[in-house]
Amino acid sequence: MHIDSEAAYLIGFYGTLCVLCAAVALIDLRHGIIPDWLNLAIAVLGLVNVVVTEDASAAFTAMAMAGLVGLLFWLFQRLYFRLRHVEGLGLGDVKFLAAATIWVGLAGVPTLLLVAALAALGVAGALHLAGHEMQRQTSIPFGPFLALGLLLTPALQRWLGLS
Incomplete structure (x- = not known):
């Protein structure tokens, strides 16, 4: 029996990513935290994916881009807090x-953030319409929306040709 390589990709890598993102969403909703081990699992699975679909040198580039994005958002986080x-x-x-x-x-990060932000705004609007008091200080975990953005962005990149 022949297994289509795209089906194997979906089941193996993307399916596992879906499980990890579901765990991120549930834990962040319940506890307000995204555990380091989940972030590490997503990163390692992503690196294996890059090595399988591209090559090892692409994995080093992906790690460098991840470090750059991490540094930029850490600086943004600190600046906002300050x-x-x-x-x-x-x-x-x-x-x-x-x-x-x-x-x-790197090119997919804006799409991921757009999906996450629009989903978060939609939920905040729905909560407001449902009668929940929404103020500037109202805190909504962003992890579930980031997870949704991560799941949709590769699909958009792969099947719609977005980068």
Whole structure:
């Protein structure tokens, strides 16, 4: 029996990524944290994916881009806290974005963030319409939305040709 390589890819890599992203969403919703081991698992799976679909040198480039994104969002997180005295983006979110960069590349980060932000705004609007009081200080875990962005961005890149 012949197994299509794209089907194997979906089942192996993307299926595992779906499970990891579901875990990120559930844990962040329940506990307000994205565990380091989950971010590491997403990063390692992404690196294996890059090695399998491209080559080892591409994995080093992906790690460098992930480090750059992690550093930029860490600086953004610190700057926001310094200016507002409120944590707007958690360190787990920053680490998640770095790990996600391995999957989507530098060019995919804006798409991931757009999907996450629009989904978060949609949920906040729905909560408001449902009668929940939404204020500037209202905290909503962003991890589930980042996870959704990570799951949709590779699909958009792969099947719609977006980068």
